[in-house]
Amino acid sequence: MTGTALSLSELPSALAGKFPGKVTPVPGRKDMLAALKVLPEAIVPVSQFLRDQGTFEHCALVSGVDWIDRIEVLYHLWSDEYKGYLELSVDLPADEPHVASVTPVWSGANWHERETWDMLGVRFDGHPDLRRVLMPEGYRFHPLRKSFELREPEELEVKARHV
Amino acid sequence: MTEGESSAKVITHIRETDPAEPEVPFAEVEAVQAKEFIPVMKETLTGMIQRGLEAATKPVFNWAGRNSLFPLHWGLACCAIEFAAGFGARWDGERFGVVPRSSPRQCDLLIVNGTVTWKLSHKLITLWEQMPEPKWAIAMGNCATGGGPFRTAYSVVPGVDKLVPVDVYIAGCPPRPEAMLDGILRLERLIRERKG
Numbered sequence: 179m180t181g182t183a184l185s186l187s188e189l190p191s192a193l194a195g196k197f198p199g200k201v202t203p204v205p206g207r208k209d210m211l212a213a214l215k216v217l218p219e220a221i222v223p224v225s226q227f228l229r230d231q232g233t234f235e236h237c238a239l240v241s242g243v244d245w246i247d248r249i250e251v252l253y254h255l256w257s258d259e260y261k262g263y264l265e266l267s268v269d270l271p272a273d274e275p276h277v278a279s280v281t282p283v284w285s286g287a288n289w290h291e292r293e294t295w296d297m298l299g300v301r302f303d304g305h306p307d308l309r310r311v312l313m314p315e316g317y318r319f320h321p322l323r324k325s326f327e328l329r330e331p332e333e334l335e336v337k338a339r340h341v
Numbered sequence: 342m343t344e345g346e347s348s349a350k351v352i353t354h355i356r357e358t359d360p361a362e363p364e365v366p367f368a369e370v371e372a373v374q375a376k377e378f379i380p381v382m383k384e385t386l387t388g389m390i391q392r393g394l395e396a397a398t399k400p401v402f403n404w405a406g407r408n409s410l411f412p413l414h415w416g417l418a419c420c421a422i423e424f425a426a427g428f429g430a431r432w433d434g435e436r437f438g439v440v441p442r443s444s445p446r447q448c449d450l451l452i453v454n455g456t457v458t459w460k461l462s463h464k465l466i467t468l469w470e471q472m473p474e475p476k477w478a479i480a481m482g483n484c485a486t487g488g489g490p491f492r493t494a495y496s497v498v499p500g501v502d503k504l505v506p507v508d509v510y511i512a513g514c515p516p517r518p519e520a521m522l523d524g525i526l527r528l529e530r531l532i533r534e535r536k537g
Contacts, residue, residue, distance in 0.1 A: 312460065312496070313459065313460060313495075313496060314459050314460045314462075314463070317459065319495065321495035321496070326495065328493050329495075331498070331499045331503065334459060334495060334496075335459065335503070336459050336462070336463075
């Protein structure tokens with residue numbers, strides 16, 4: 179942690195001042211400290227700022243939702259200072275979604291981003307090792323996409339051997 | 342001498358052959374024939390001995406193999422708990438000569454006791470290929486038999502018989518240790534009926 183930590187009440191104004199127009203609060207999340215919608219190009223600087231000034235030092239989860247017209251990537255950040263979670267979300271186009279990786283900010287996001295790539299097909303630019311993590315290499319689908327339907331086992335089978 | 346002369350004359354007359362064909366001494370003919378005959382005879386005799394030995398030892402190997410099936414000590418899911426219980430004090434699979442081994446090189450029985458995903462399938466095939474012949478496979482539980490409740494999932498192999506040749510299927514979710522031991526005894530009967 180560098181610099182003095184902001185208090186929770188200062189955080190929204192500090193974010194709005196540093197990233198004008200890039201961060202908008204999402205109302206109605208009672209179980210979180212706050213939920214913020216971030217523009218895709220601002221995700222890494224916002225993450226850096228929240229880690230260094232906002233004491234959100236732990237990236238608890240990176241996941242995604244397929245809304246058919248768009249794909250939403252969610253980041254759940256934990257702060258020991260505030261004892262609570264902050265949710266960041268990024269809206270991406272449904273075809274070829276890609277967003278900058280936050281692995282340089284939180285190393286723990288590495289496998290979460292790999293899983294999101296594996297399940298939803300979101301590419302994380304700048305990720306050090308973006309491979310599938312749950313499905314074998316050579317698997318042709320991203321199974322948590324809404325467009326994925328139940329298939330015959332022959333279609334799912336991975337023919338390539340890794341011995 | 343006149344006798345000998347006359348007899349020699351007669352023999353020459355009999356042995357008279359085509360002058361274009363060189364006369365081969367009898368010993369050489371013998372040697373050539375022997376050269377061809379010895380390997381053939383050797384092969385025949387070796388084959389006979391081999392077949393005889395095989396016929397004599399096959400029942401012995403069959404008896405020894407079926408009474409000391411060594412399964413691979415490989416647990417995948419909840420069936421592995423039943424597998425472990427089956428070799429514990431209460432059911433004691435070792436009284437049937439079934440001893441789980443930790444290396445596929447020492448095993449002749451693969452008990453697939455759990456859900457196999459596509460990600461795991463390569464490892465399963467590798468383990469199967471590392472086991473020496475003769476070898477058998479048992480699909481234990483509904484997942485290994487046909488995918489179980491995950492049959493339609495995107496990540497699960499619907500039955501390990503897609504990957505390895507399965508000899509015995511054990512139903513149950515999970516099957517009790519008695520069912521697993523019954524499956525092993527059925528495999529023993531299968532091996533006996535095959536006679537090798």
